[in-house]
Amino acid sequence: xxxxxxxxxxxxxxxTATPKPPEHTIEAPTGPPDPPPPDALPPPVTVTxxxxxxxxxxxxxxxxxxxxxxxxSPDRLVEVCRFLRDDPRTRLDFxxxxxxxxxxxxxxxxxxxxxxYSTSLRHRLRVKVRAAEQDPxxxxxxxxxxxxxxxxxxxxxxxxxxxxxxxxxxxxxPDEWQGHPQRxxxxxxxxxxxxxxxxxxxxxxGNAMSAADIE
Amino acid sequence: MATxxxxxxxxxxxxxxxxxxxxxxxxxxxxxxxxxxxxxVVDCDVVIGYLHRGIEKLCENRDFTQIVLITDRMxxxxxxxxxxxxxxxxxxxxxIEVPRRAAYIRTILAELQRIASHALWLGTHAMDIGxxxxxxxxxxxxxxxxxxxxxxxxxxxxxNAMRIGGLPFDLPPGxxxxxxxxxxxxxxxxVEYEELLTHNRIWLERTRGIGVISGPEAIAIGLSGPPLxxxxxxxxxxxxxxxxxxxxxxxxxxxxxxxxxxxxYLIRLEEFRQSIRIVRQALDGLPEGPIVGxxxxxxxxxxxxxxxxxxxxxxxxxxxxxTDGKSTSPYRFRVRPPSFCxxxxxxxxxxxxxxxxxxxxxxxxxxxLGEVDR
Numbered sequence: 001x002x003x004x005x006x007x008x009x010x011x012x013x014x015x016t017a018t019p020k021p022p023e024h025t026i027e028a029p030t031g032p033p034d035p036p037p038p039d040a041l042p043p044p045v046t047v048t049x050x051x052x053x054x055x056x057x058x059x060x061x062x063x064x065x066x067x068x069x070x071x072x073s074p075d076r077l078v079e080v081c082r083f084l085r086d087d088p089r090t091r092l093d094f095x096x097x098x099x100x101x102x103x104x105x106x107x108x109x110x111x112x113x114x115x116x117y118s119t120s121l122r123h124r125l126r127v128k129v130r131a132a133e134q135d136p137x138x139x140x141x142x143x144x145x146x147x148x149x150x151x152x153x154x155x156x157x158x159x160x161x162x163x164x165x166x167x168x169x170x171x172x173x174p175d176e177w178q179g180h181p182q183r184x185x186x187x188x189x190x191x192x193x194x195x196x197x198x199x200x201x202x203x204x205x206g207n208a209m210s211a212a213d214i215e
Numbered sequence: 216m217a218t219x220x221x222x223x224x225x226x227x228x229x230x231x232x233x234x235x236x237x238x239x240x241x242x243x244x245x246x247x248x249x250x251x252x253x254x255x256v257v258d259c260d261v262v263i264g265y266l267h268r269g270i271e272k273l274c275e276n277r278d279f280t281q282i283v284l285i286t287d288r289m290x291x292x293x294x295x296x297x298x299x300x301x302x303x304x305x306x307x308x309x310x311i312e313v314p315r316r317a318a319y320i321r322t323i324l325a326e327l328q329r330i331a332s333h334a335l336w337l338g339t340h341a342m343d344i345g346x347x348x349x350x351x352x353x354x355x356x357x358x359x360x361x362x363x364x365x366x367x368x369x370x371x372x373x374x375n376a377m378r379i380g381g382l383p384f385d386l387p388p389g390x391x392x393x394x395x396x397x398x399x400x401x402x403x404x405x406v407e408y409e410e411l412l413t414h415n416r417i418w419l420e421r422t423r424g425i426g427v428i429s430g431p432e433a434i435a436i437g438l439s440g441p442p443l444x445x446x447x448x449x450x451x452x453x454x455x456x457x458x459x460x461x462x463x464x465x466x467x468x469x470x471x472x473x474x475x476x477x478x479x480y481l482i483r484l485e486e487f488r489q490s491i492r493i494v495r496q497a498l499d500g501l502p503e504g505p506i507v508g509x510x511x512x513x514x515x516x517x518x519x520x521x522x523x524x525x526x527x528x529x530x531x532x533x534x535x536x537x538t539d540g541k542s543t544s545p546y547r548f549r550v551r552p553p554s555f556c557x558x559x560x561x562x563x564x565x566x567x568x569x570x571x572x573x574x575x576x577x578x579x580x581x582x583x584l585g586e587v588d589r
Contacts, residue, residue, distance in 0.1 A: 097535060
């Protein structure tokens with residue numbers, strides 16, 4: 001689909017497409033930087049409300065290009081979300097997005113990210129939790145029903161262990177699919193016929209090749 | 216609503232039927248499993264994923280400049296809007312300022328795209344319900360928009376119409392005059408659509424009171440775009456979080472009262488008119504100047520993450536991009552697809568209605584399966 005023969009824009013020349021080495025040979029990053037806000041910048045009311053009402057719930061606060069993110073722990077997630085939805089200062093009643101990112105080099109490899117919006121106060125906030133592969137991440141579908149399908153997608157694509165979900169099934173991939181395609185260690189190349197014969201073997205092979213320790 | 220239905224005279228068993236994935240009114244490959252009590256839908260399960268191409272994974276292995284093309288393939292009836300959302304997200308990450316002329320042209324393209332998308336929606340939605348003429352009328356006007364796009368960038372469906380930091384092309388000579396002509400044509404045609412449908416008794420019977428959802432329910436289930444505004448919630452990202460050049464234009468946000476299929480229809484018809492209004496203002500005030508901002512040769516944003524959303528014809532399309540600062544491709548590329556989130560409400564909307572209303576409801580939330588499944 002990405003055709004190199006597209007007309008080049010007159011302004012910024014497209015960077016020459018150098019063949020990228022495979023993902024695993026690059027030094028694997030160990031997570032987003034999550035920079036703390038500059039001292040001169042006061043945190044918005046959404047953040048201060050959480051700090052005041054739920055002491056200890058916010059493990060980290062970060063700010064980047066205008067977005068505020070609070071990092072919390074999975075066991076306090078539902079409590080924080082419920083507070084953010086109901087408190088008159090925050091009123092984050094609209095769950096825009098639930099997604100995740102995978103950092104295999106890190107112990108707690110998943111970042112589960114909740115993008116929230118307030119339809120009455122018109123502000124945004126991101127909530128993030130970190131989880132290892134088997135760590136249970138509680139579902140927030142009871143707080144925002146919109147999270148139902150979005151969490152199913154996170155489960156499907158990353159294999160994050162979402163618990164207390166009303167309907168935890170795969171959503172985009174077939175029900176019998178093996179593996180979780182959005183993980184960084186999921187093989188990128190097509191499975192070919194091997195997938196049809198033995199999906200598990202194909203996954204194992206792909207992982208072994210990416211670890212470069214195939215016998 | 217199912218409880219309001221009169222008790223059947225005889226004991227009936229519930230019937231499970233399968234609709235789709237190959238069904239003309241599902242606008243692609245959508246499968247809905249319906250549990251019926253006679254003609255009434257008791258419950259349903261929506262099965263998606265038939266068009267899953269792994270666009271997010273694909274984008275994580277492409278350069279930032281190459282991704283613009285891939286975003287075309289998500290909501291393929293509103294490709295320019297997808298381009299706009301993506302380019303603005305990368306510009307936000309890199310703090311690139313877009314020249315005013317480029318922002319204006321982007322706004323014009325996005326609004327023309329909204330007109331094309333709504334025209335396609337109105338035509339197919341009306342045909343689902345049984346109004347054949349409207350389908351032909353709408354495609355006639357959509358064709359005019361596609362011609363305008365073809366003259367601008369050479370493509371008619373997947374435009375690749377934007378670049379990070381600006382635009383690939385300036386407007387062709389005489390294009391603005393053609394857009395103005397198109398605006399006056401469409402203005403009359405919208406009246407024609409209204410004459411055909413708005414007071415048509417069959418249309419009213421088929422759409423009024425069908426799929427009612429209240430404002431708070433719509434917010435909770437995550438509806439956005441015309442379905443949310445149809446329930447009376449004043450939320451339009453063009454007003455709430457202005458992007459491109461929307462801050463500089465005057466336009467109104469139509470709101471519904473009842474939150475039913477008919478209101479969602481009225482909202483979209485009014486959005487035709489508001490789009491024409493925006494396009495005219497943008498053409499009148501179109502500034503001179505460059506069309507590309509200061510963009511580095513190599514697009515490599517510093518490490519960080521951001522979420523940026525714009526108002527697509529379907530609702531809030533958001534991009535969540537994580538960069539590691541080392542490579543020229545995003546570490547994580549995520550799209551918040553409005554069709555996906557709106558489709559989630561189908562189960563809630565459909566309960567208690569007749570089988571014939573299922574197609575009306577699928578149509579009324581305006582899904583594009585290429586975007587649902589990515």
